[in-house]
Amino acid sequence: MSLAVTLSRAQEGVSAPQVMVEVHLSGGLPSTSIVGLPEAAVREARDRVRVAIQSAAFEYPNRKVTVNLAPAELPKDGGRFDLAIALGILAAGHQVPREKLDDCEFLGELALSGQLRPVSGVLPALLRARARGRRVVVPSGNADEAALIPEIDVRIADTLTDVCGWLRGSQELLPPAAALTRSGESIGPDLIDVRGQLQARRALEIAAVGGHHLLLMGPPGTGKTMLAERLAGILPPMTELEALETCAVLSVAGQSIDPAQWRRRPFRAPHHTASAVALVGGGSQPRPGEISLAHNGVLFLDEFPEFSRHVLEVLREPMESGHILISRAARQLTFPAQFQLIAAMNPCPCGYAGDKHKRCRCTPDQVQRYRSRISGPLLDRIDLCIEVPGLPLAELSTPRSPKDEDSSTVRKRVVRARQHALARAGRSNAEISTRELERDCALGPAERQWFDAALGRLGLSARAYHRTLRVARTIADLDNGAAALDRQHLAEALQYRRVSLLSD
Incomplete structure (x- = not known):
């Protein structure tokens, strides 16, 4: 024996x-x-x-x-x-x-x-x-x-x-x-390729600093996808621990790891025909889905309303918790899902509602049905909502403006601003708790009165209230790390809570 x-x-x-x-x-x-x-x-x-x-x-x-x-x-x-x-x-x-x-x-x-x-x-x-x-x-x-x-x-x-x-x-x-030659990361598509769209570029920079979710809405061909694809290139570099966490998900999923780009933040862009299991993970032998493969990176959902409503609704819980729990009869598995959602959509089925150059042919009922495919609870979890209008052709042929910055320039500002959040709470503003929010986003009497009145007019939920404060904190960090939130920071944050765009 x-x-x-x-x-x-x-x-x-x-x-x-x-x-x-x-x-x-x-x-x-x-x-x-x-x-x-x-x-x-x-x-x-x-x-x-x-x-x-x-x-x-x-x-x-x-x-x-x-x-x-x-x-x-x-x-x-x-x-x-x-x-x-x-x-x-x-x-x-x-x-x-x-x-x-x-x-x-x-x-x-x-x-x-x-x-x-x-x-x-x-x-x-x-x-x-x-x-x-x-x-x-x-x-x-x-x-x-x-x-x-x-x-x-x-x-x-x-x-x-x-x-x-x-x-x-x-x-x-x-x-x-x-x-193996231990390499760093490559930036990827550069923001210098995007002409104009200063407001959208500003929203993209705020999203990168605070880790906020972002919705881009505009007619076809206005640069929504170009903007989304360049978000990963202006995000702060991953720490070694974050990079190993991300690579661990790829390893479990059986996907190859490029040793030349293992420190690059992931960018996942599933097609709108993806199922709920493909998006959040699962199967008889549970595997990580797209939200886990985008851990510490960007999940881009183009043609947002074209996704099945059931598929979109499964995003709600991981957007809040940063992980997904998959339950089976024999066991439960938890996959990380600390992703940053970037969604893009047209304003209507034909795509040209509100466009200055082409006439929309959709009826009000068609527009309403199209926009209502995105539920209120899901929209409430998106911090920034911005319109991306069409650019005049003349602007595309003119020399580049100094405001058309490249990714490297924007990324330096993003890294500096993110450092303020890391020094305060050790995490991005989108991840701070309610108690940390009360500590770091205290308002003066005048700002509190003005902010409460604005919230009452907009009819925002408690979740939207906290998320707006987090965005305002991010804007203050971009403003040379201002310690106190003033009315300008709050007003800009409220401007991005334009959920009325989908209900008009």
Whole structure:
């Protein structure tokens, strides 16, 4: 009788709980069984592992092999446990030294030839292993992800034979850092490409400083999409922790990570035919949706009213909480969703209501039905609402104005203004709590009286009241970090609460 234990990591949302792979060899008819709540792909590992061991010129035990994946109540899926199972079988059969398996975790799917194939969710697993102070062996296909994690001993391998040679001390496995040039980020589309639209550019800058949600409304071809695509380029740089959180979501989703742009804020623009599951995540094996893939970045919804109303309504809770909880009969998974929503829409079905150059052919009922596709509760969560009018053709052919600034210039102002918020509360203005809002947005008697009267005329909700104060705080931060909010800051913030645009 022989027993060996190896360590691996499961995938549960963006977390990676530890799994102990216990391998027991005993007498009886030759067979292999895997227990511990394995899904189909894990149960099939017994055949992959057996052939891979034989292809690597090792002996598969002619005994009864029992593999237990602990803890037993945690569901296990995918081929990520193949390498750990194979090493456990070899260690139990005294073909590799057991003591070398201590304090080392193994991730990787085995091909029948013994080659190691990359798996998803490596980044969260490496972060958890680093916290435990363990070494990790991963396939060479995951080298780019592994190289993003500092201060951890990671080794990459191409085959099962390489890993066994490393455990025996006959060869060395290299760390992944040599395979990756750690790069920063690229800015992407530049704001200098946008001509005019000074009010929209101002709203975009305020949104970037405070992390506020923004709705752009205007006729076709006025630059709404161009403005939205350039928001990510003027946002402050991500911290290393934010970048790793974002890359962890990509890793769990099985998407590739570009090592040259891993510090760049994500920009997601799903088509308006996307389902609710595609947007917020889910499925029989829950996967992150677009709002999680946009974590710490921008979610752009073009043709906003063309999305199904049911799809848009699922955005309401994560817009407030910054995460999405997906419940299934067996378990609940939480994915991060701290995204910045930028929406764009036409004013009517034909697109030309209020346009000075083309006549709208929609009836009032058609316009009302079109605009009512966006519910009041959802609109109440959008901090800035701005019209993007059409530009005269003559303005497009004139030399650029000094006010047509590039992304680099605007970004410097955004970073300076964001620093004021970080110094006060450690987070953006859109994320501060109500108590912090009362502390940082205290109004004088005259400003309070004026603001209350304006709120009464506009009929704003309590949520809109707090969101307007947050926008005013952001405007004050842009105003050289003014400590107190004056009437000018409040008036500009109220101007952007133009929800009446959708109800006229």
